[in-house]
Amino acid sequence: MKYKDKINPDALPKHIAIIMDGNGRWAKKQGLLRVAGHQKGTKAVRDVVEGCAEIGIQQLTLYAFSTENWKRPKMEVETLMKLLVSSLRKEIKTLQDNNIRLDAIGNLQNLPASVLKELEEVMDKTSGNTRMNLTLALSYGSRDELVQAMQQIGAKIQRNEISLKDIDESVINEHLYTRKFPDVDLLIRTSGEQRISNFLLWQIAYAELYFTKILWPDYRREHLFEAIYNYQNRERRFGKTSEQLG
Ligand code: IPE
Ligand code: IPE
Ligand code: MG
Secondary structure, three states: OOHHHHOOHHHOOOEEEEEOOOHHHHHHHOOOOHHHHHHHHHHHHHHHHHHHHHHOOOEEEEEEEEOHHHHOOHHHHHHHHHHHHHHHHHHHHHHHHOOEEEEEEOOHHHOOHHHHHHHHHHHHHOOOOOOEEEEEEEEEOHHHHHHHHHHHHHHHHHOOOOOHHHOOHHHHHHOOOOOOOOOOOEEEEOOOOOOOOOOOOOOOOOOEEEEOOOOHHHOOHHHHHHHHHHHHOOOOOOOOOHHHHO
16 A cells, blocks of 8 residues: 555644755765765655655645755756756746745845845745745744744844743744744655755644655655655654543
């Protein structure tokens, strides 16, 4: 039986987040340049996005470029940015065909103007789509996100718009880039690394973590369905006892 058929449609994770890792190692294994791995990775993105829409996932967030990734060689950063522009152009059709809305989180102002322009165009064109929300984390860092949230909250206190005692978890949540989305239920990282790399630190407080050795360019929807099936067979206790969950 295929994993897709084993998935319980009534217990899907509301929000899946993926750290798409291993492009460089995939390329090296084939004797290719790292950028070839990034190129191949776009095929995995398309397949996983379609797979998520197919089974009814509402929110998918993909870690595409971190605040730390700016430190990579200039040539790799430039290629990644060019690849982003061409992928956005190419994949608008996939998004429209599947009724998927595109969104982005991160310090977007740091992106080259060409990327920002393309991104805004695709976000605009898909803004009426309702089947699934796809969010790209671009120039995203969780600590950076928390810093900007605290600055905004601090400014509101200074302007007497809110008072210190009003600050609670929901106020913090409302000032994050992800304010519209539910918490992450399932976090997947490919390539065998078992770390978070500054991704959605607040939002994964109670996420189920799933690590696979598959390198991102080889990742396909069937692998994702396996991860979801695995997720559905875990007991999420949220601090309670097993008996309390009944
Ligand atoms: C993930 O693959 C893509 C980005 C971080 C942009 P990597 O480029 O990190 O690939 P590895 O980890 O070096 O194999
Ligand atoms: C995390 O991968 C960022 C993305 C997948 C976009 P990295 O490859 O940059 O993470 P580290 O440096 O190995 O932790
Ligand atoms: Mg990596």
